[in-house]
Amino acid sequence: MSATSARLLTVLSLLGARARWSGEELSERLGVSTRTLRRDVGSLRALGYPVSTLKGPDGGYRLGSGGELPPLLLDDEQALAVAVALQTTPTSVSGIDDAVARALTSIRQVMPARLRAEVDAMHLTTIPNSWEFPAPPIPPDTLRAVGHAVRNRHLLRFDHRTPDGRRPDPGDPDFTPPVRAEPHHLVVWAGRWYLVAYVVPEEAWRIYRVDRIHAHAPTGAGFRPRRLPGSDVARYVMTTCDRGDTPARWQCTGSVVMDLPADVVARWAPGGSVVEYVDATRTRITLGAWSWAGIAGLLATFDADFADVRPAGLRDACRSLSRRYDRAGR
Incomplete structure (x- = not known):
């Protein structure tokens, strides 16, 4: 296959993967000049692919309806x-x-x-709801609704369920009004799906567990993308302690207050842990394992002091592990 033909396939693939591209973005992605890109777009149109040119300062290219990709080519x-x-x-x-x-x-x-x-x-056996993937599976309709809103930059209106999956009634103490937010990114981490959204009434960024979202009818209302609080959306999710997480189901679950900032603990906490802000230098972490000794061992990986250890079984395991480490260090 010639370099030009291969590049045309790449252009088609990129246009099919996103609603719109600027000419500059496509040129940089392909490593060619804008003049070469225009020539490639012309070649695609000559082959019958409906590539539209978008006008204005934010213009670019878009693959119109009826633009089908050629037969699948995979290495x-x-x-x-x-x-x-x-x-x-x-x-x-x-x-x-x-x-x-x-x-x-x-x-x-x-x-x-x-x-x-x-x-x-590569035939795999997957185990739904295993403790390695500590979150309930997401209904496809929810994923489509959220993904569509993110892709098309449409405001999303939704109820956020309680950790046990309920949608509280207005008279319920746990009731919260529907959320109306600008959905910016979907992030998958430690087997859980998160939505990074800007809540306009609160003028604040929030992270929501997608498995707890009950989406309302599409709003069709557009919004302009905002600059994220951090440059890396993955790091933003990983270092934010308020993600709506709850402890995964484990045989043993315990918590401590650790002498580390919340963003550090959140970044390195095992999947299925819950991280809570205490103050600028202390964080409560709740985590689980197969045994109390397993939790004590995980806590040691943070290499930081901790206190307020709960429950008694975890305190006993810390003492036992301390004696074992002391003997090994002699």
Whole structure:
């Protein structure tokens, strides 16, 4: 395949992956000049692909309706990535097992025999709701509603369920009015899906657990993207302690107050932990493990002092581990 043909396929792939691209963004992504990009867009139009030019200061390119991608072309690494992604998705999204199986079958049909063998070799067994993925699976309708709002930059109106999955009535003490927010990013971390959104009435950024979102009808109201509190959305989620998390189900669950700032503890806390701000230098962390000794061992990895250890079983495990470490250090 010539370099030009390969680049045209890349342009098509990029245009299909996002609603709009600026000419500068596409040129930088492809490593070509804007003049070469314009020539490539003209070639695609000549082949029948409806690539629209968007006018104005924020203009660029968009693939119009009816623009279908050519037959699937995957290298070995891409084939492996697709197989793994499709087979692990049901652990965090519910009710799509049959769709995953059909998607894998469709992809196999357009692959050469060698790549089909690569995909078949990567056969995974996923365990929904396992403690390795400590969050309830997300209904596909919820994921579509939230993802559509993020992609199209539309205001999202939703109820946020309680940790036990309830939608409290107005008279319930746990009742909160529906949230109306600007959804900016979806982030998956430690088996949990998070929505990073700006809540206009509060004039504040918030992070919501997507598995607790009950989306209302689409608003269709657009918004302009805002600058995030940090330059890296992944780091922002990982270092924010107020993510709406609750402890994952473990045989043992305990908590301590640690002499570290909340953003540091949140960044390194195991998946399924809960991190709570106490003050500028102290943080309460609640976490679980198969045993009290397991929790005590996890706490040691932070290399910081801690106090207010709860419950008694965790205190006993800390004393036992202390004696064991003392003997090993002699």
